[in-house]
Amino acid sequence: AQTVTQSQPEMSVQEAETVTLSCTYDTSENNYYLFWYKQPPSRQMILVIRQEAYKQQNATENRFSVNFQKAAKSFSLKISDSQLGDTAMYFCAFLRGGSQGNLIFGKGTKLSVKP
């Protein structure tokens, strides 16, 4: 069974600084997808970024980028130039490839951006 571990329950960062959120996962699959979702206090689940396991290039979306280390089964999220609106819970999630299966979520990291 797949598992996703986020070892940082809470983090804080100063506005405009850079922060990295950690995620590790365990799977025997070779084909899969990884995601970061953001959940602000409004409780919406918002897709931040997606990575296909077969791609060596790390995904980027504006100020958000990932460091995907397939051999180490590590998938960290870097947020550059942090903004107050980045304050939220961040969930790392795993999806087995080749099927329309369900997401396996980590427990989340609560990020606070301080002015």
Place this chain on the structure above:
Amino acid sequence: DAGVIQSPRHEVTEMGQEVTLRCKPISGHNSLFWYRQTMMRGLELLIYFNNNVPIDDSGMPEDRFSAKMPNASFSTLKIQPSEPRDSAVYFCASSYDSGTQHFGDGTRLSIL
């Protein structure tokens, strides 16, 4: 484009009552998922459908929970009878073959 639409946004009811949560997936998506979020257990899958057919309902807690998807544009999650431990946020999500799941705004359910 309209996203996943869930109703109601909030529901407060007394123990023993029937609760029905509703979801309209994104048009064209062929998979629909119901997740539950609690402080203790985090986000966990209850059930998912592919092409309106239930594929995995192993996360449904017990017989009090049931889900249906009568057509491609509508699904319900029903709890009967409801219990205080069912209090949680319930999310519906939908996806197409790309695998990326898009979530509704969730229903916050409180059972008194």
